[in-house]
Amino acid sequence: MSMASELFTPAQLAIVRQRSDWRGTWLVLHAWGVIFATMAVFVVFPNPLTYILAVMVIGARQLGLAILMHDGAHGILTHNQKLNMFLSQWLCAYPMMAETRAYRRYHLQHHAHTQQPEDPDLVLSAPFPITRKSFRRKMIRDLTGQTGYQQRKAQIMNALGKAEWPLGQRLKHYWGKLGRATVAQLAILAVLAAAGHWYLYFILWLVPFLTWQQAITRIRNIAEHAMVPDDNDPFRQARTTKAGWLARAFLAPYWVNYHVEHHLVMWVPCYNLPRARTFLIANGYGPRIETKPDYGEVIRMATSRPDTDDRPGKLVHNARKRRVDGTMGEGFKPTEDAA
Numbered sequence: 001m002s003m004a005s006e007l008f009t010p011a012q013l014a015i016v017r018q019r020s021d022w023r024g025t026w027l028v029l030h031a032w033g034v035i036f037a038t039m040a041v042f043v044v045f046p047n048p049l050t051y052i053l054a055v056m057v058i059g060a061r062q063l064g065l066a067i068l069m070h071d072g073a074h075g076i077l078t079h080n081q082k083l084n085m086f087l088s089q090w091l092c093a094y095p096m097m098a099e100t101r102a103y104r105r106y107h108l109q110h111h112a113h114t115q116q117p118e119d120p121d122l123v124l125s126a127p128f129p130i131t132r133k134s135f136r137r138k139m140i141r142d143l144t145g146q147t148g149y150q151q152r153k154a155q156i157m158n159a160l161g162k163a164e165w166p167l168g169q170r171l172k173h174y175w176g177k178l179g180r181a182t183v184a185q186l187a188i189l190a191v192l193a194a195a196g197h198w199y200l201y202f203i204l205w206l207v208p209f210l211t212w213q214q215a216i217t218r219i220r221n222i223a224e225h226a227m228v229p230d231d232n233d234p235f236r237q238a239r240t241t242k243a244g245w246l247a248r249a250f251l252a253p254y255w256v257n258y259h260v261e262h263h264l265v266m267w268v269p270c271y272n273l274p275r276a277r278t279f280l281i282a283n284g285y286g287p288r289i290e291t292k293p294d295y296g297e298v299i300r301m302a303t304s305r306p307d308t309d310d311r312p313g314k315l316v317h318n319a320r321k322r323r324v325d326g327t328m329g330e331g332f333k334p335t336e337d338a339a
Helices: 002-007 011-014 022-044 048-074 081-096 102-110 132-143 147-162 165-192 199-211 212-225 243-249 259-264 272-281 295-302 319-324
Strands: none
Touching: 002 048, 002 259, 011 102, 011 272, 022 048, 022 081, 022 199, 022 272, 048 081, 048 102, 048 199, 048 212, 048 243, 081 102, 132 147, 132 212, 147 165, 147 199, 147 212, 165 199, 199 212, 212 259, 212 295, 243 259, 259 272
């Protein structure tokens, strides 16, 4: 808070820290409304083009649910904390196979040690720059569902516990890890089945979840911290990327692109981050904020290593293994005991 009081006037602080029950609720309903409306458009106009667009739109809103869960983990999605946790858990986290409290424990370590050796997300930014060939391979794995499949497979196996445990113990462990997330998946399937289109769960929920959502999550991670100018400067150890309406629709929903502002004042709700940036610029901090004009510029910078340096298949850090273990983003850790 001491840093925030230096960045903003008291009146500005009162504005940006304000949390709204109706606005937080609306954003969650908006995400689900876009998802189901997009499914409906495909049902009415079923063709390859509308399917591809639907996968992209729904995948972006699925990332949006994860972003809103992130606000819930900070306790800032709504003013009422019971409502905050309900929305974050049942309408955001569980449908995305995540868990708010577990994510919070993991994520707060990132805020406490941003871009430092103790930062659990450092493995996401440390390998960059990479070659264009390497980036292409990553995108192919993401868009063909390989990344998503491996992550979810490892997450489910981890939830089932050790193979030598009795079945009852394994099922109890699974319920503790993924039981509510499984209920959420069944609820989505039931809603679509009740509407007479059960197959949409597989082709327009799971497919976007395992493909487009994975790809844009990777791009978001790159944009936020890869190749930042100064790991020790709070204005330059993260990055804000400007996003037009197309980027917001397909890549960066719900103001996720305002990442420097989020790190400077992590208790500001996502819907107040644009106002926070406006105040920072008005107060003379604009030139200090690490900002890129668009995501294309970020990708060009992140893939600036010559292709002659490409080493396909060589594991130079443990990010891939940790992602497969299901520890990235969701806050889940591999099972180590029978607890």
